Amino acid sequence: MEPDKYYIKEQLMSLQDEICSSLEALDGTGKFHEDKWERPGGGGGRTRIITGQHIEKGGVNFSAVEGNMPEKIYSKLGIGPNRFFATGVSIVLHPINPHTPIIHMNVRYFETDNGLWWFGGGIDLTPHYVDDVLATHFHESLKACCDNANESYYPEFKKWADDYFYVKHRKETRGIGGIFFDRLDKNKFSKQEGLDYILSVGRSFIPIYTHQFSKTAKLDYTDREKEWQLHRRGRYVEFNLVWDRGTKFGLDTDGNIESILMSLPPETKWTYRYPYNEKEQNTLDKLKKGIDWVNYKEV
């Protein structure tokens, strides 16, 4: 029997619990603060925020909402009036240490009561300074997770991430990409396979982040490096507010604002024509689409 929405929802709630307890252990002192919220139209969520000794601001959100689909949306989808159901887990972590990357993960499931369903999600990394070895490790881990399901996934979803996480007006990728996928339906896999895949992506998050964290969180850093981090976070804000479709959808449709905007950094700077040093320029040179991080060799 195929998994139903109740089962998928339970699985994602467990995923949120697992990730939160692992992140508390990793940080060492931070504890998640939970806000439960309800959506007037149906459903709700659990927003969980952490401030710790290493994580400056982190959010691990679960939601499961349902209701009548607005006409604007169902006509765009080429289907009739229906009730929809959407559930997902979303994570953004902003570390204190500028050597530790910002990480983002999302896995989600969507269905309508007239038979449509799909999965979406991904993990992407935004280092303030690109470390080639850590970048390769990140992409190797994602590739291993994807290959386990289907060897075509990593190349396809890696390209999708490069294209999606692009700060068009700066001509920079948001970070070193990762994987991104959306609306994968019965043409891609069975519902069981889809659920297995997003859960394996979700469960890869902690080992992946633990590796990045353990190599960087205790490194010394200078005032200049912190300053650069604050400016890179500005780009993160620019992407999320100008280009991210998920954020725009939430703002346009009167979503839970504080929960949607938990992705914004705790502190940010913008300086007119910030003067880059060589090390910073080296990172900018690597914020490009199409870099093969798995087989990366310094040119």
Add this chain to the structure above:
Amino acid sequence: MEPDKYYIKEQLMSLQDEICSSLEALDGTGKFHEDKWERPGGGGGRTRIITGQHIEKGGVNFSAVEGNMPEKIYSKLGIGPNRFFATGVSIVLHPINPHTPIIHMNVRYFETDNGLWWFGGGIDLTPHYVDDVLATHFHESLKACCDNANESYYPEFKKWADDYFYVKHRKETRGIGGIFFDRLDKNKFSKQEGLDYILSVGRSFIPIYTHQFSKTAKLDYTDREKEWQLHRRGRYVEFNLVWDRGTKFGLDTDGNIESILMSLPPETKWTYRYPYNEKEQNTLDKLKKGIDWVNYKEV
């Protein structure tokens, strides 16, 4: 004889010069740094940025650009292919002192070589703490400037500002509004009257800001007040990146990014569910549309 585009451009360049020298005098130590830039399609600008002892980050930009109008735009306007010309002065000032408001001014002129022309612009104020007396003074000054041209302008353009400078997803106005107007053409006034009006708006900027500045720039402030300022600046970023049509147009059309985004604050914070104190809540209560600041009485 009606003023032509060369004359209007000269007038706006003089306006920029006047405002810059007054702001340097007001700040006392800050000096504008100028970047001249050219637009590949035609025209260019003078971006001027100041960092001083009172102004944390300020930009006073002039531009005059021209070129072939993209098909997408002229078909929307219901006109044929043409060459356009657009010139304007744009200002955003972020003060160091949280008691001094953020101020924004813009005046602009647009024409096509097939006979269309219009003026636009406005001034609006974003206090971190709303001071009723200063808010009333600000609106009285704008009303006096408008009334001098036409008594219908202030009520019309005041409402336009309330509607335009609205952070929809927060259900807050960006600040206490001001005046905003766009595409005022031959149905509104002659070209000479239009130019006279935007120049009078432009020339009201310095006395208006000088009043706000002189009452606030030397006031003591606490760490908490600075903290609140950094969070209010976050709303300024949200408005500019999510809702401001001018910014979106610039980002979509590959404009001079550093010049467009000079409006972003030097430093900003976002905190999940920032806990307001009573004084902060008092400001939030006044970030509403439709407040009659000229005749304001505390309820």
